[in-house]
Amino acid sequence: MIKIKGLNKSFGGLHVLKDVSISVGKRKVVVLIGASGSGKSTLLRCINFLEIKDSGDVILMGKQVDPQKDDLNKIRQNVGMVFQHFNLFPHKTVLENVVEAPIYVKGISRQDAKETAIMLLEKVGLSDKACVYPAQLSGGQKQRVAIARALAMNPQIMLFDEPTSALDPELVGEVLQVMKDLARDGMTMVVVTHEMGFAREVADRVVYMDEGRIVEEGVPQEIFHAPQHVRTHAFLSQVLA
Amino acid sequence: MVIIYEIFMENLSAFMAAMVVTLKLTVVSLVLAMFIGLLIAFFKISGNRLLYSIAQLYITVIRGTPLIVQLMFLYFGIIELVILPAFWAGSLALAIHAGAYIAEIFRGTIQSIDRGQMEAARSLGMSYPLAMRRIIMPQAFKRAIPPLGNQFIIGLKDSSLVAYLGVPEIYGTALYVQAENFNPFQTYLVAGFYYLVLVIIFTFLVNKLENKLNVEENEVKYK
Ligand SMILES: Nc1ncnc2c1ncn2[C@@H]1O[C@H](COP(=O)(O)OP(=O)(O)OP(=O)(O)O)[C@@H](O)[C@H]1O
Numbered sequence: 001m002i003k004i005k006g007l008n009k010s011f012g013g014l015h016v017l018k019d020v021s022i023s024v025g026k027r028k029v030v031v032l033i034g035a036s037g038s039g040k041s042t043l044l045r046c047i048n049f050l051e052i053k054d055s056g057d058v059i060l061m062g063k064q065v066d067p068q069k070d071d072l073n074k075i076r077q078n079v080g081m082v083f084q085h086f087n088l089f090p091h092k093t094v095l096e097n098v099v100e101a102p103i104y105v106k107g108i109s110r111q112d113a114k115e116t117a118i119m120l121l122e123k124v125g126l127s128d129k130a131c132v133y134p135a136q137l138s139g140g141q142k143q144r145v146a147i148a149r150a151l152a153m154n155p156q157i158m159l160f161d162e163p164t165s166a167l168d169p170e171l172v173g174e175v176l177q178v179m180k181d182l183a184r185d186g187m188t189m190v191v192v193t194h195e196m197g198f199a200r201e202v203a204d205r206v207v208y209m210d211e212g213r214i215v216e217e218g219v220p221q222e223i224f225h226a227p228q229h230v231r232t233h234a235f236l237s238q239v240l241a
Numbered sequence: 242m243v244i245i246y247e248i249f250m251e252n253l254s255a256f257m258a259a260m261v262v263t264l265k266l267t268v269v270s271l272v273l274a275m276f277i278g279l280l281i282a283f284f285k286i287s288g289n290r291l292l293y294s295i296a297q298l299y300i301t302v303i304r305g306t307p308l309i310v311q312l313m314f315l316y317f318g319i320i321e322l323v324i325l326p327a328f329w330a331g332s333l334a335l336a337i338h339a340g341a342y343i344a345e346i347f348r349g350t351i352q353s354i355d356r357g358q359m360e361a362a363r364s365l366g367m368s369y370p371l372a373m374r375r376i377i378m379p380q381a382f383k384r385a386i387p388p389l390g391n392q393f394i395i396g397l398k399d400s401s402l403v404a405y406l407g408v409p410e411i412y413g414t415a416l417y418v419q420a421e422n423f424n425p426f427q428t429y430l431v432a433g434f435y436y437l438v439l440v441i442i443f444t445f446l447v448n449k450l451e452n453k454l455n456v457e458e459n460e461v462k463y464k
């Protein structure tokens with residue numbers, strides 16, 4: 001589904017991603033972990049071209065993407081993204097947030113878009129909030145709406161960038177539950193998170209990044225119980241402590 | 242007091258007509274100024290160096306010179322090129338003037354919208370223009386209402402300078418009336434009163450609009 005080869009990305013003089021290669025199979029869930037500033041977000045954003053790589057290959061759904069030639073708007077329709085700070089559209093109701101892109105990007109009729117949206121809101125447990133504005137929602141509810149909004153485009157891939165990091169602890173569970181359901185339904189997912197419990201339970205593979213490189217990757221069992229690298233070990237003992 | 246009242250009553254119809262002219266000048270010039278301001282704001286955020294430079298030059302010149310100079314310069318410049326009634330020449334000059342300030346208001350509010358909004362929109366597959374139109378501008382417009390309201394009030398009062406082009410708006414009428422009755426103090430006081438009334442009405446309307454928009458996002462929307 002996603003194949004990345006020899007990816008490099010710099011911001012000015014700062015070399016943020018160094019020769020990163022990773023592949024994510026269909027219906028697989030990969031969890032990215034690593035210290036702050038290690039390049040997790042940048043890697044995720046290179047997958048949907050919110051950042052454009054300096055060099056290397058990004059192959060999505062079997063097609064090599066050339067950001068100069070290909071229509072990135074088309075590609076992004078297939079790659080949903082959920083952000084740490086939700087980024088809901090505050091001037092639109094929950095329902096309007098969800099139907100916006102299907103109507104204005106895909107050209108789906110308002111009626112059909114609404115039906116899908118209501119179904120998705122039911123799926124994330126928020127059908128009763130369809131007509132309120134984001135300002136009236138809790139963080140957990142906002143994030144669930146954001147997930148529904150991304151799903152409304154019927155993407156093949158979902159990217160999550162620390163979806164629970166901005167939430168009060170008691171609200172984390174409801175968002176993780178939605179993500180677990182999604183994984184169970186077979187969505188291909190790349191998730192940056194510090195929720196190691198989620199990684200253990202849901203991830204097919206865990207990837208540890210440090211200073212712009214992938215240091216280690218493997219099934220959760222290996223990474224958590226028998227990390228091969230000192231750095232992975234040090235990082236895990238810190239976050240699991 | 243008596244004489245103020247007399248001047249007020251004697252010139253009631255003249256000032257009422259003048260008030261309409263002032264309002265027309267203000268509305269026409271500010272609607273034009275909004276278009277100019279929006280265009281120039283887009284030039285500034287376009288990332289295109291040439292467009293940015295054009296916008297910057299325009300804003301620098303307009304903000305760096307007095308309105309009355311611009312008005313006269315443009316008026317005598319415009320009538321060299323096309324025959325334009327003083328009202329339209331004045332409106333155009335006022336629009337070009339206010340446009341520079343409105344451009345900065347729009348640029349500021351557009352840039353004040355959280356980056357995450359554009360990113361979320363783009364991540365859903367929206368093109369840049371679509372994201373601007375559907376997501377960024379509605380929020381930027383809303384944020385622009387208080388400073389725009391302020392700019393409108395300034396524009397309303399600035400329209401008085403068009404009197405020097407011979408347009409019979411409030412101040413122009415006062416100039417004429419005081420030359421007839423030899424009571425400049427009282428006459429200008431009456432003129433000031435009309436401006437004050439217009440500004441108060443306008444402020445009230447802007448506040449109402451602002452409240453309405455604020456309330457909306459904190460309510461449940463049924464449909
Ligand atoms: N747009 C940008 N311009 C300049 N530097 C950037 C930009 N985006 C990220 N960086 C830098 O790149 C490095 C990696 O950032 P990135 O956000 O990918 O890290 P991260 O692993 O997601 O960290 P965190 O856990 O804090 O989110 C950081 O040093 C960051 O300051």
Ligand SMILES: [Mg+2]
Binds near residue numbers: 041042161162
């Ligand atoms: Mg990050």
